[in-house]
Amino acid sequence: MLILAVIVGELANFVAYMFAPAVLVTPLGALSIIVSAVLAHFFLKEKLQKMGILGCGLCIVGSTLIVLHAPGESSLTSVEEIWEFATQLAFLLYLASAIAIVLVLLLYCEPRYGQTNIMVYIGICSIIGSLTVMSVKAVGIAIKLTIEGSSQATSFQTWVFVMVAITCIITQLNYLNKALDTFNTRVVSPIYYALFTSLTIFASAIMFKDWSGQSASSIVSVLCGFIVVLSGTLMLHSTREKDPASVTGWALMQHLADLATEGRNS
Incomplete structure (x- = not known):
């Protein structure tokens, strides 16, 4: 089920490129970092520090700027x-x-x-x-x-x-x-x-x-949004207690699968 969720997520990302420009879709990939940090906090008991929370907030603010000013x-x-x-x-x-x-x-x-x-x-x-x-x-x-x-x-x-x-x-x-x-x-x-x-x-x-037909203010806003997202991403990675390799991808999926198995056996 978890593997299916990952596959569905990648397919959704693929579909996004059909309907939206890459300048919008690609930077929003930082939102997956927020999801990873939150899941690690609840399932792997990795403490999300205050600076990490601020990093998540910056990613959200930057992503909002990109969405509001991205070209059609x-x-x-x-x-x-x-x-x-x-x-x-x-x-x-x-x-x-x-x-x-x-x-x-x-x-x-x-x-x-x-x-x-x-x-x-x-x-x-x-x-x-x-x-x-x-x-x-x-x-x-x-x-x-x-x-x-x-x-x-x-x-x-x-x-x-x-x-x-x-x-x-x-x-x-x-x-x-x-x-x-x-x-x-x-x-x-x-x-x-x-x-x-x-x-x-x-x-x-x-x-x-x-950027064809876009105003200078819209272009600058998108670039500023990307810089804000990048700052949040750097902050998140620099404040994590564990190596992200241990809390993302297959490691996280395996841990969740083990929890599900224990729940069925109990």
């Missing part, structure tokens, strides 16, 4: 339109730069500094992660259009986006796991969140032109 989703009628966005010169330059940097990190930096410099693994999974979000969003929009009656399954662009999404997801998770295995999760999580979210916002602004 542009109306797309086919996957070919998304392909035009993906093949525009500005995004091709971003794509080429991203691939070049990843190759340097993989071929030169990882063998030499991978075990000592945290930015090597985080840089790889953050850059690839920004491409993951772009491709996942394209696939999500293609699915939405297909459900609405305009089938996109016959377009080769749809399957290109699917293959890119699968490749990026596998690569991103691989190097994120390496970062978590090599360095303290308390350090990895906020750095990864900050870099991944920043690159995703930047990539989405280039590819989907999220």
Whole structure:
């Protein structure tokens, strides 16, 4: 049941990219940190300190700012339109730069500094992660259009986006796991969140032109909201008594499952 809940959560995140711009969906991922902290407080008896509570409050305030001032989703009628966005010169330059940097990190930096410099693994999974979000969003929009009656399954662009999404997801998770295995999760999580979210916002602004037609005040408000969320995230991780790896993901799921089993046996 708990595994099903995690799967449903990821599917909901995927659906969110169908209807909202990445500049809105991605920063709101910080809300999962609040949920994790609250669950750890009640189920694992990890004390949520005053500064941790303040961090949760900052995440909520920052998320509210982002929601209130985020740009609307542009109306797309086919996957070919998304392909035009993906093949525009500005995004091709971003794509080429991203691939070049990843190759340097993989071929030169990882063998030499991978075990000592945290930015090597985080840089790889953050850059690839920004491409993951772009491709996942394209696939999500293609699915939405297909459900609405305009089938996109016959377009080769749809399957290109699917293959890119699968490749990026596998690569991103691989190097994120390496970062978590090599360095303290308390350090990895906020750095990864900050870099991944920043690159995703930047990539989405280039590819989907999220800021087109937006006033300067709205853009500044969203960026300020992201900074507030980031501050809250850093505060939460810095005040936790235990390594977050022990209170999130499978560890937390296993603990809840054990509690459920004990309840059935009693």
